[in-house]
Amino acid sequence: MTHKILIADDEPNILISLEYLMKREAYDVSVARDGQDAIDVILRERPHLVLLDVMMPRKTGFEVCQEVRANEQIKDTLILMLTAKGRETDAAKGLALGANAYLTKPFSTKELVSRVREMLERTP
Amino acid sequence: MKLDRRRLLATLLPGLVLVTWTGLVLALVGATLADTERAALGALLESRAALVLLLGLVLAGGLGWGVSRLYRDRVEAPARLLEEAQILLAGDVHRELGAQGSAENRGLTRAINDLVAQREQLRGDVEARVREASHRIEQEKSRLAALMSELTQSVVVCSLDGRIILYNNRARMQFRALSEAPAVAGGAELMGLGRSIYTVFDRKLIAHALESVRQRMQRDAASPSAQFVTTTRAGQLLRVQMAPVRASTVDADSAAITGFVLMLDNITRELEDESARDRLLQGLTEGSRSSLANMQAALDMLEYPDLDAAMRERFQAVIRDETAVMSRRIQDLVASSTEGLKTRWPMEDMLGTDLVAAVLRRIEVVHQLPCSAVDLDASLWLRVDSFSLLQALLYLAGRLLDEFKVRHVDLRLAAAGERAHLDLIWSDQVMSTETVMGWEMDPMKIGSETTPLTVRDVVERHGGAFWFERERVRHQAFFRFLLPLANPHEQLGIAGLGRSDSRPEYYDFDLFQASSQARELADRKLSELSYTVFDTETTGLDPSNGDEIIQIGAVRIVNGKLLRQEGFEQLVDPGRDIPAASIPIHGIQPDMVRGQPTIDKVLPAFHAFAEDTVLVAHNAAFDMRFLQLKEQQTGVRFDQPVLDTLLLSALVHPSQESHGLEAIAERFNVTVIGRHTAMGDAMVTAEVFLRLLPLLAEKGIHTLGQARDAAQKTYYARLKY
Numbered sequence: 114m115t116h117k118i119l120i121a122d123d124e125p126n127i128l129i130s131l132e133y134l135m136k137r138e139a140y141d142v143s144v145a146r147d148g149q150d151a152i153d154v155i156l157r158e159r160p161h162l163v164l165l166d167v168m169m170p171r172k173t174g175f176e177v178c179q180e181v182r183a184n185e186q187i188k189d190t191l192i193l194m195l196t197a198k199g200r201e202t203d204a205a206k207g208l209a210l211g212a213n214a215y216l217t218k219p220f221s222t223k224e225l226v227s228r229v230r231e232m233l234e235r236t237p
Numbered sequence: 238m239k240l241d242r243r244r245l246l247a248t249l250l251p252g253l254v255l256v257t258w259t260g261l262v263l264a265l266v267g268a269t270l271a272d273t274e275r276a277a278l279g280a281l282l283e284s285r286a287a288l289v290l291l292l293g294l295v296l297a298g299g300l301g302w303g304v305s306r307l308y309r310d311r312v313e314a315p316a317r318l319l320e321e322a323q324i325l326l327a328g329d330v331h332r333e334l335g336a337q338g339s340a341e342n343r344g345l346t347r348a349i350n351d352l353v354a355q356r357e358q359l360r361g362d363v364e365a366r367v368r369e370a371s372h373r374i375e376q377e378k379s380r381l382a383a384l385m386s387e388l389t390q391s392v393v394v395c396s397l398d399g400r401i402i403l404y405n406n407r408a409r410m411q412f413r414a415l416s417e418a419p420a421v422a423g424g425a426e427l428m429g430l431g432r433s434i435y436t437v438f439d440r441k442l443i444a445h446a447l448e449s450v451r452q453r454m455q456r457d458a459a460s461p462s463a464q465f466v467t468t469t470r471a472g473q474l475l476r477v478q479m480a481p482v483r484a485s486t487v488d489a490d491s492a493a494i495t496g497f498v499l500m501l502d503n504i505t506r507e508l509e510d511e512s513a514r515d516r517l518l519q520g521l522t523e524g525s526r527s528s529l530a531n532m533q534a535a536l537d538m539l540e541y542p543d544l545d546a547a548m549r550e551r552f553q554a555v556i557r558d559e560t561a562v563m564s565r566r567i568q569d570l571v572a573s574s575t576e577g578l579k580t581r582w583p584m585e586d587m588l589g590t591d592l593v594a595a596v597l598r599r600i601e602v603v604h605q606l607p608c609s610a611v612d613l614d615a616s617l618w619l620r621v622d623s624f625s626l627l628q629a630l631l632y633l634a635g636r637l638l639d640e641f642k643v644r645h646v647d648l649r650l651a652a653a654g655e656r657a658h659l660d661l662i663w664s665d666q667v668m669s670t671e672t673v674m675g676w677e678m679d680p681m682k683i684g685s686e687t688t689p690l691t692v693r694d695v696v697e698r699h700g701g702a703f704w705f706e707r708e709r710v711r712h713q714a715f716f717r718f719l720l721p722l723a724n725p726h727e728q729l730g731i732a733g734l735g736r737s738d739s740r741p742e743y744y745d746f747d748l749f750q751a752s753s754q755a756r757e758l759a760d761r762k763l764s765e766l767s768y769t770v771f772d773t774e775t776t777g778l779d780p781s782n783g784d785e786i787i788q789i790g791a792v793r794i795v796n797g798k799l800l801r802q803e804g805f806e807q808l809v810d811p812g813r814d815i816p817a818a819s820i821p822i823h824g825i826q827p828d829m830v831r832g833q834p835t836i837d838k839v840l841p842a843f844h845a846f847a848e849d850t851v852l853v854a855h856n857a858a859f860d861m862r863f864l865q866l867k868e869q870q871t872g873v874r875f876d877q878p879v880l881d882t883l884l885l886s887a888l889v890h891p892s893q894e895s896h897g898l899e900a901i902a903e904r905f906n907v908t909v910i911g912r913h914t915a916m917g918d919a920m921v922t923a924e925v926f927l928r929l930l931p932l933l934a935e936k937g938i939h940t941l942g943q944a945r946d947a948a949q950k951t952y953y954a955r956l957k958y
Binding site: 124126127129130131133134137168195197198217218219220221222223 | 522523524526527529530531532533534535537538541548551552555558559
């Protein structure tokens with residue numbers, strides 16, 4: 114089956130690449146441009162995995178993460194956090210708030226692809 | 238006289254005894270004889286009567302003389318000696334007693350004289366030692382005070398109940414910055430001897446710090462100090478270090494604390510700088526990260542060989558866009574805050590003229606190059622690392638001398654907006670700009686001494702700039718240093734210090750001893766109270782008909798000492814005209830009060846200045862009426878006890894005709910300076926008040942309550958007549 118993926122980032126310059134990349138990897142891709150938008154799409158589309166940026170308007174990635182984990186319907190959504198916040202403390206915070214993985218910008222797209230594949234394969 | 242009569246009696250006594258004896262013998266012998274025998278004896282004696290009488294007289298006289306001598310030597314002389322010894326014993330008189338009377342008496346006198354001499358010598362020794370000791374203590378105190386005043390850190394010493402015992406100049410400046418009404422009270426309402434530190438710091442905060450200091454002392458920690466950071470009411474951030482003042486070593490309990498030392502650091506600016514730097518750094522890293530991520534992802538996509546032309550163009554656009562974003566970011570960063578990113582170097586505030594004077598001296602000593610100052614702005618305070626700057630100037634002057642045989646240089650200092658220009662000037666020689674600007678990059682060499690630093694390093698250390706300019710018209714050229722100025726708050730503090738030549742009264746160790754118990758104010762001794770002695774200048778005499786205060790001056794008396802440095806002096810904009818007739822009295826022209834704060838700004842500041850003190854004024858009723866009429870408008874009530882030097886003077890010198898301030902001052906020999914300025918009058922009133930205190934004590938008036946009652950009585954008494 115085709116996995117659904119949501120890309121949540123407010124920067125069009127990364128969205129364009131990620132969207133192209135994930136589509137190429139044959140995922141069913143949707144995008145969100147801020148935190149609230151991301152929540153709405155997750156509730157509507159029920160993606161298997163979310164590529165979640167931390168610094169977003171309306172709601173930060175941290176807040177989105179918390180809300181997802183707190184909501185029974187969507188709490189099993191896989192979350193891969195992407196962030197320009199490079200400090201260890203930020204990574205620890207993301208993981209503590211429920212992210213499954215954490216990638217610091219800039220990252221190589223190969224690594225991203227392999228992390229996404231791993232995460233999706235690990236869960237049935 | 239009494240003594241004389243006794244001596245007379247003593248002299249006559251042998252004669253009387255002789256007469257009595259002879260009479261008795263005659264009578265007794267006569268009674269045993271027959272009539273014939275008696276007649277025969279009578280005849281016998283009659284013929285020799287003259288002889289017998291003569292013998293009797295000689296005997297009586299001789300014996301009388303002897304007894305009189307005896308009396309003089311054995312009775313009178315010891316009595317006199319006794320009296321004189323008693324005088325010597327009672328008083329501080331020292332005089333040699335004359336030896337008289339018997340040998341024993343004379344010996345006794347000599348012994349007493351020796352004892353007195355011995356006593357005097359001992360007394361002199363003790364006095365000398367006391368003098369020496371107190372001189373030493375005084376010396377130590379002033380050494381400590383001098384040391385404290387030179388410290389670049391703020392230091393405040395408090396007694397255990399939080400009263401300020403000692404503070405230094407730096408603390409004074411810092412508290413000026415903390416003041417909520419800096420323009421009016423200038424921090425004097427916060428920092429003053431005997432004032433409570435709790436007006437600045439939360440009592441609980443101090444208590445907590447003291448507690449942890451105590452704990453550390455009990456654990457025998459090497460340095461039992463505590464640290465805390467706190468915000469003040471004026472929103473400043475202070476880092477405070479507390480160290481205990483221990484009880485003197487003689488006390489058995491070594492853990493006893495008698496007070497504490499606070500070392501203050503205003504870290505508001507530091508923190509602002511730091512957070513600005515943090516923001517910059519964060520903006521730089523986070524922003525760059527996402528830009529890099531965007532470019533990296535786009536680049537990765539571009540590597541796919543099967544990319545169609547449209548997508549390729551879009552990814553290339555992303556890269557172009559992000560490159561532009563990053564360039565812009567770097568540009569902004571450089572423009573906004575090169576200073577913020579510099580490593581900070583310990584800078585000091587220095588009076589510009591001091592720096593110039595030091596440079597002039599060094600250039601003349603090191604290079605024997607004549608050097609003078611031109612156009613110095615003496616008001617400028619620089620924030621510099623004076624040593625490296627001095628070296629840079631020395632180095633440049635040296636190269637000018639060596640390579641161009643310059644015969645004279647000048648130094649110039651001028652303000653330039655937020656910064657200052659410091660110029661090294663010489664008369665123009667043929668030299669290329671490239672040559673001299675090359676000096677900026679060479680390691681500085683002064684004589685045989687080389688430093689790895691360059692002029693550019695020194696300039697960057699100051700966040701400044703350095704260039705070379707020509708003034709063709711004047712045939713001059715100069716190097717210009719653009720240097721930072723010192724923080725304006727602290728400049729003001731330094732400049733405002735010149736009020737008095739005498740040594741500043743920044744400490745009062747006697748406050749350590751002052752009892753902390755809060756007794757009823759009325760029962761407190763006059764000598765141990767704190768006073769605010771003040772005077773107002775007004776537009777006229779009638780506040781209820783629109784007359785207003787135009788100046789308030791006040792000084793403090795703490796622990797019986799007049800604190801000249803802790804004054805309050807403020808002109809007030811009365812919001813009305815100043816009658817021309819009053820101007821000769823107070824000397825305040827209308828343009829002097831223009832732009833000054835109004836009474837609703839000044840009174841709260843004055844109220845804070847006078848907090849916890851007794852108000853003293855000459856003819857206080859007059860000044861108090863002005864203050865009380867403003868209560869509604871300003872919302873501050875002056876409900877402190879008030880003493881009036883006019884009434885107190887009437888109390889101690891009831892028969893004097895005048896109790897005007899001038900008359901009293903003359904009576905007490907108080908030098909009157911600046912009479913009829915509020916500050917001048919307050920100062921005179923304070924001096925008068927201090928001289929009144931002992932006179933009141935002589936009249937049995939020791940407490941505030943007694944003074945007020947007694948003054949009331951004179952007041953009513955005066956009203957009756």
